[in-house]
Amino acid sequence: MSGTAVTRESTIEFRVRYAETDQMGVVYHSHYLVWCEIGRTDLIRQLGTSYASLEKDGIGLAVIDASVRYHSGAKYDDLVRVRTTVTDVRSRTVKFDYRIEDATTGMRLASASTTLASINREGKLVALPAEVRKLMEDARS
């Protein structure tokens, strides 16, 4: 009756790959954006659809803005956890926030956010389809 707000968060864990390290002995910084994408893919799946199926329907979500703050370096074979939430939904864009942490110790490794824009098959900006927008709004924290 009272329209409870449900905050959805995806939590996914995986191990750091050797390929992701660099000669500093920690994960090269660009890979955190790949990890964000893993979290985003998982969150969309938990919302009841999948990014793969969105693309099949002709909807792409292209990253138009990304920022990452690096707090501590992830190391090879560490178990990493990515927590993903939706933080803003507009007619054509969705913003996701991420907290990346060491799954064993809980220590924060990085904080990130990305804004994605809805595009059609030709790569043009289009409004988010109503049902996708609703899904994202329902997930907004």
Added chain:
Amino acid sequence: MSGTAVTRESTIEFRVRYAETDQMGVVYHSHYLVWCEIGRTDLIRQLGTSYASLEKDGIGLAVIDASVRYHSGAKYDDLVRVRTTVTDVRSRTVKFDYRIEDATTGMRLASASTTLASINREGKLVALPAEVRKLMEDARS
């Protein structure tokens, strides 16, 4: 009268690799951070040293903050140009700005900035060595 301000900018060009594209048909967004690193490496070389030699001397520069705005998608085999400048120098950090553009048309593809912190061999934050700080300050635009 003396004290001429010299703004240093690195300009480097290379072709987009097939490996850098994704199934959207454009470059996957995390690779732009790799391109920034290429620009940064080139700028440091032009300042008269090299990041490789800094590391041999025990000085690392670790990315602690990165942000990218994506304007237009780079495509396979496109010739890309990265323009890199130093925009801020502090006791322990240096900030670099990047403009990534299509080298053929001059169209802007992305704008980015990264802040790097000076670390020692153990990964601890340390002050930038005086000579490195001076190099960076001389290059500041």
Added chain:
Amino acid sequence: MSGTAVTRESTIEFRVRYAETDQMGVVYHSHYLVWCEIGRTDLIRQLGTSYASLEKDGIGLAVIDASVRYHSGAKYDDLVRVRTTVTDVRSRTVKFDYRIEDATTGMRLASASTTLASINREGKLVALPAEVRKLMEDARS
């Protein structure tokens, strides 16, 4: 009493990342070698140690030879399975074979093998430590 031969195989599953696709719409071919490394890491863990701890003890395993046959292209978000076995152990080298398959359908995606050489901290070829060699020999199929 009779010294039964135990064949050890690691089986590990994960989803294809968007970053791993290319503009052909399938996984870019070099990433299969990264997946082999994931399988290898998992097999070594199942043998009772970890590659990370071997490195801490000063033992590196460097890939000196790799070959991959690609049978069918993995797609974004597919669940992939890597089966890894040890197929040859010599004084300084270990050979691993991999079968990479679609975890949902069982279809073979690729077959691969890599030979790794034991190196010390200076990158010089050295004999496999006796206990590592024994582990590998016990795992040999």
Added chain:
Amino acid sequence: MSGTAVTRESTIEFRVRYAETDQMGVVYHSHYLVWCEIGRTDLIRQLGTSYASLEKDGIGLAVIDASVRYHSGAKYDDLVRVRTTVTDVRSRTVKFDYRIEDATTGMRLASASTTLASINREGKLVALPAEVRKLMEDARS
């Protein structure tokens, strides 16, 4: 008497990216396949066409087999040279060989070969178009 055999070889140089190193302090082994692709792209361009334009015409070349022998580890910022030749042309496949070397010292870093199959837009194996086959045959060493 006429019909001179012209052996074509592409030679291309570039610097090792920090992102390509791993915690062993050398280039992670899968990246050599990316470098082979750079050599292949360059060779096709020198033959008078481009792989990008082949794809626009609906012809894909998919890697179906790859092998690499690693001789010495490339390091960050090293100038690397890739020499690429066509070594076999069949109705549906082309084989390329690669010699990857340190451009400064000439030392061999890796030897590789890849076989690529001609596919159409649906990913089905098709015969190489006559003009592409002729180009490749003319380049065969």
